[in-house]
Amino acid sequence: MTAVTFQAGKTSFNASLENSVICQDVTFPSTFISSGKVLVHVSLSHGDKFLRVHDPAALWVTLVTTSGFTVCMRETGRGSNGTAVINWLALVDTGSNNELAKGIISFEKWAEGVKCKEVTFSQVILLLLG
Numbered sequence: 001m002t003a004v005t006f007q008a009g010k011t012s013f014n015a016s017l018e019n020s021v022i023c024q025d026v027t028f029p030s031t032f033i034s035s036g037k038v039l040v041h042v043s044l045s046h047g048d049k050f051l052r053v054h055d056p057a058a059l060w061v062t063l064v065t066t067s068g069f070t071v072c073m074r075e076t077g078r079g080s081n082g083t084a085v086i087n088w089l090a091l092v093d094t095g096s097n098n099e100l101a102k103g104i105i106s107f108e109k110w111a112e113g114v115k116c117k118e119v120t121f122s123q124v125i126l127l128l129l130g
Contacts, residue, residue: 007090
């Protein structure tokens, strides 16, 4: 049996309260059995049917285990009226994982405009999802 090292999914938030923090537990489809650290990345979507410009939101992840995590969101303004979708991806960092490329990009503080940084990988990574 091959150990699961990568999983992805999405969960819907009923984010209809203004300026509130809501959290939701997410369970992975399969429990990670590796001894490495489980890393989780989340992003926010409002789906195809969201008709107005949405207010800013902040997402964070807590309580990450081999079986799941808790994701929290704070959305300013009027909120999403229940249209918030959290996309997530989780993987295990074993330290010797050849198919895992990771790093840190730091940004200085800024107050307006857009800042970008280029990310260059040391090798080409081909990921096929079944």
